[in-house]
Amino acid sequence: MPASLQLKNQHLLWRAGFGPAVEQWNDLSKTTPQKLYDALEKASRKEPMPLKVANNFVEGLMNGIDGIRRTELTKEQRQQLQKKSREEIRNLNLEWLDEIVNSEQQLREKMAFFWHGHFACRNLNAFYQQDLINIIRRNALGNFGAMLKEVSRSAAMLAFLNNQQNRKQKPNENFAREVMELFTMGRDNYTEKDIKEAARAFTGWQFQLNGDFVFRPQLHDDGVKTVLGQSGNFDGDDVLDILLQQKQTALYLTRKLYVFFVNEQVDEERVKQLADGFYKSNYDISKLMKSIFTADWFYDERNIGIRIKSPIELMAGIRRSLPMELAQPETQLYLQKVLGQILFYPPNVAGWPGGKNWIDSSSLMFRMRLPQIVAMKESFSIKAKSDDDQEMGRMEERMQQQNKRIAGRMVETTINWKLPYDQLQKTKREQLLVQMASLLWQTDSTKLNRALVEKHMDVSARERYIQTGIIHLMSTPEYQLC
Structure with missing residues (x-):
């Protein structure tokens, strides 16, 4: 049976955004996916407002020591910078999460979320991370080559992949390897010799303490290099151009x-056709995504309701359906940790694996409790998974301290229930549960066992029926899928 118009539009909003906002519920069956995508695209055309959370102390310190190397800072300056930076990276997380939830530029933020995992980077410097995510958000729907070059020159990525240590006669291959393996061509499409030669080309690519890119010619190997069959006195930009010339890059992406x-x-076969178009467009991301999101096959039943929501998608989707004020927004950091996805804190350079990796016995139970924890102010106490990345040890220690403060407490929220009430106002009582399920689930809501569900609901009044119905439907395995 073909998907209904409402289901198709919800499918689009979950894939090209973070799910329908409650204000959109009544409009989901009144427009076509093509028109809805046009609206999403139009809203995301303008350049986004950059995230800017670094406070005056950090910014002043950075600007005041422009051009100074980190080793030249006093011990007190380094400690102050580290402390403030740890605070601001948490603020950056919460700031972007709010933008993900509330922005009209849903398509842009969803694409940025994808590229955030593609260009996975862990860095304790909030200034550098802030610059990197703003590069990604700005270029998320633009030209991939332009984004690749900006990301490759960012302090966050150069530091994370050790290119600050990459210099003539002592090349560090880490940056060149990951650019090939993870950012462009994918594994097994180049040789170890290609990596060694590319690493020579990236020598001298460094950054100042304030995050500005700097090329240091005295550290650059200006000899002839041979990369993927091409030879010349290449620098880093030349290597990136060579990688973009490879059709394998378009196919991998x-x-x-x-x-x-x-x-x-x-x-x-479909991926190959899309990749051909992507390559011929010179890596125009917006054109590629339009080809996907406006294709009839995208709305085939086999593509709907089969993805496990990532923790960020799950949390953002709940907040979009239930607009809320959080008394302690920082509790969302702990929830991210428990669920296994912390923004700006990927598990490794390959990013989050996704899919069934999001689910194990403990995380599934917690995911299904999450709506009740958020909406019913239920207390919770669960130990977040530890992380063995030594580089991020300080952040890990801080998160463990936060665990102790928050564990056993509740997520205090004030939910604006008037919005869902208004959207369901014209729905008859006997149709309410199925209608709510159709809005919240991306699976077949007609198979809902109404009698079983209503056992867990407050049926005493219409408003309580809606409240408890939404929370229960969000607490099911079906809600984990999009």
């Missing part, structure tokens, strides 16, 4: 986008 936005079961 398109396949990864297909897995994330369409289906983990890849239609290889």
Whole structure:
């Protein structure tokens, strides 16, 4: 049976955004996916407002020591910078999460969320992370080559992949390897010799303490290099251009986008056709995504309701359906940690694996409790998973301290229930539960066992019926899928 118009539009909003906002519920059956996508695209055309959370102390310290190397800072300056930076990286997380939830630029933020995982980077410097995410958000729907070059020159990525240690006669191959393996071509499409030669080209690519890119010619190997069959006195930009010339890069990126936005079961022929168009457009991301989101096959039943929501998608989706004020927004950091996805804190350079990796016995139970924890002010106490990345030890220690402060407490929220009441105002009582299920689930809501569900609901009054119905439907395995 083909999907209804409402289900198709919800499918689009979950894949090209973070789910329908409650204000959109009544409009989901009144427009076509094509028109809805046009609206999403239009809203995301303008350049986003940059995230800017670094306070005056950090900014002043950074600006005041422009051009100074970190080793030249006093011990007190380094400690002050580290302390403030740890605070601000948490603020950056919460600031972007709010933008993900509330922004009209849903398509742009969803694309930025994908690229945030693609260009995975862990860095304790909030200033550098802030610059990197703003590069990604600005370029998320633009030209991939332009974004690749900006990301590759960012202090966050150069530091994370050790290119500050990459210098003539002592090349560090880490940056060159990951640019090839994870950012462009994918594994097994180059040789170890290609990596060694590319690493020579990236020598001298460094950054100042304030995050500005700097090329240091005295550290650059200006000899002839041979990369993927091409020879010359290459620098880093030349290598990136060579990588972009490879059709394998377009294929690798398109396949990864297909897995994330369409289906983990890849239609290889379709991916090849999309990749050809992506390559011919000179890596125009917006054109590629339009080809995907406006295609009839995107709305096939086999592509709907089969993705496990990532923790950020789950949390953002709940907040979009239930607009709320949080008394302690920082509790969301702990929830991210428990669920296994902290913004700006990927598990490694490969990013989050996704799919069934989001679910194990403990995380599934907590995911299904989350709506009740958030809406019913239920207390919770669960130990977050530890992380063994030594580089992020300080942040890990801080998170463990936060665990102790928050564990056993509740997420205090004030939910604006008037919005869902208004959206469901014209729905008859006997149809309410099925209608709510159709709005909240991306699976077949007609199979809902009404009698079983109503056992867990307050049926005494219409408003309580809606409240408890929404919370219960969000607490099901079906709600984990989009």
